[in-house]
Amino acid sequence: MLRTGAQYRDSLKDGRQVWINGERVKDVTTHAAFKPIVDIRARIYDMAHEAKHKETMSYRDAATGQENCIGYKLPHTQEDWHAKRRSIDAVMREIKGYAVRVGDETVGEMWSLYDGRDILNEVDPQFSKNITHHIQHVLDSDTFHVSANTDPKGDRSKRPQDQDPDMLLHLVKETDKGIIVRGAKYETAAAYANQAFVKPTIANWGDDKLSDYALGFICDMGSPGLKHICRTGFTGRASADDYPLSNRCDEVDTLLVFDDVLIPWENVLFYRHTRAAAFIRGTLHRYSAYPFTLRLLYIADLMLGAAAFNAKQTGLDAQQAVREKLALLMQYRESINAHLTAAIAMAQPSPGGLLMPNQSLLYTGRYAAINQLPAMMHLARELCGGQICVTPDKATFEHPEIKEWMQKYYSVNEFWQAEDRRKLLAFARDLLNSDRAGHMVTFELFAQSPPFAHLNSIYMNFDMSNALSYVKDCAGLSDRVMDQWKKK
Structure with a gap:
C-alpha cells in the first residue's frame, strides 16, 4: 500500500508519551516543535499519490500487484538502487532543504539481518521468519520505520552488570506473550515515527554465547511503558525568515525510555544470542x-x-x-x-x-x-x-x-x-x-x-x-607470506 499524509498523521495519535521542554506533548502532529518535520514526512507520503512524483516515489510489486514505496523495496538490481536515488532527489528538492531520518535510510538495517537468516535459524527458526515478515510488513503498511542504536551507557570502565543495569537495554523476563525489556536508547525521529528496529551497541561480547543485552526487536513507538524524552528543538527559536532550515527541517532527537515494555514474540528478531548481535553490528550499515x-x-x-x-x-x-x-x-x-x-x-x-x-x-x-x-x-x-x-x-x-x-x-x-x-x-x-x-x-x-x-x-x-599479491611478486616473496595473511 501507499499511505497518505493524513493516514500518517492519524497513526501518530496513539497515546504515545512524549515530553519536550519540560512539557507533556498532547499531539505531535500539531505541537510547534514537531509539526514542521511531521509535515515533511506527510508530504513525502503524499508525493507518491501525485502524478508528478508517483513514478519516482513508488513501484508496483510483481508478486502482490500492489503499489509500494520505492525506498522500502528490497534491492536486487542496480536499477533498484538508481530508483532509490531518484526518489531521494525528488524528496530533497521538494522539502527545500535536507532531512536525514525519513524512513528509507534505516529499513536497510533489517535487510542486513535478512542476510543473516542462517544465523537466526541457529537460535530459533521463528526469528528468521520474523525478519522476513517484518520486511514485508514495512512494504505492506508503508510505515515510518526508524532505528534505535545508542544507549546512555553509563560508566564505560565498568561492565553493564557491575553498575545500574538499565544503562544498557536488557531483558527483564520472558512471558507467554513476549519479552519484557528495560533500559534506554537514543533515536532521532522516534517521537513521530511508527516503529523502530532496536539493537545493541556492544561490539565485543568476548566468549559469552548468551547475554541479556543481546536483543534485537521491532518496537511500536506507542507501546505502553515507552517514554519519549526529546531534546529542545530549533523550531520557533527565531523567525523562519531568518532561520529557514531550523524552522523547516529540524529532526528531533529522543531518549527512549523502556520502562518494562512488552515486545511480542513475533517482533523479536534475535534474543540473547551474541553471535546474532555481533553479526548485525558488523553488517548494520551494509545497505543503510x-x-x-x-x-x-x-x-x-x-x-x-x-x-x-x-x-x-x-x-x-x-x-x-x-x-x-x-x-x-x-x-x-x-x-x-x-x-x-x-x-x-x-x-x-x-x-x-x-x-x-x-x-x-x-x-x-x-x-x-x-x-x-x-x-x-x-x-x-x-x-x-x-x-x-x-x-x-x-x-x-x-x-x-x-x-x-x-x-x-x-x-x-x-x-x-x-x-x-x-x-x-x-x-x-x-x-x-x-x-x-x-x-x-x-x-x-x-x-x-x-x-x-x-x-x-x-x-x-x-x-x-x-x-599483497602485487608486493609479493615485485619483492620476490615466497607463497608462505600470503598463507599467513589468509590465516589472519
Missing part, C-alpha cells in the same frame, strides 16, 4: 550507509550553491583565489558522488541474495564525506564572508524608518536586490553558523557510528589480496 552518505551529497550541494551565489553576486568568482576555494567544494561534492556511483556500478551480491553496494567503496566514501565535512563548512563560511554573521533580521529590513538604508547597502546590482541578498545570507547563516548547523556536524559525525567504527568498516571490507 548508501542513503546516509547520499544525504551528505545534498549538504555539499547546499554549501556549494550558497558559496557560489555569494561569490557571483559581487563578482568575486572572477578571482583565481575564489575559484580555487569553490573548486575544493566541487571536489568534495564530486568525491561523494563518485563513491556512490561506483558503489552501485560495482555492486556485490549479498549472502541473502540481494544486491548490496560495493562495501569497500561505500565505506571509504562515507568516511571521506563525514571526515571532510567540518573543513568544507569552514571553506563555505570563508566564501560567504563575514556578512552571514553581521546581517540584521528581516524585521529590520522592513522597518519603515530604516528600510531605505537596508535597501541601499544590501542591493548589489540589477540582479541582486536587498531582499534576495538578505534571503541568501539568512539561508547561509542557518546552514553554516546556527545552532542547527553545529548540531548537524556532530550528528553526522556520530549518527552512523563514530569515526573509529567507520575506519574499522573500511578495514574489514577492503580486499587486500591484490596489493
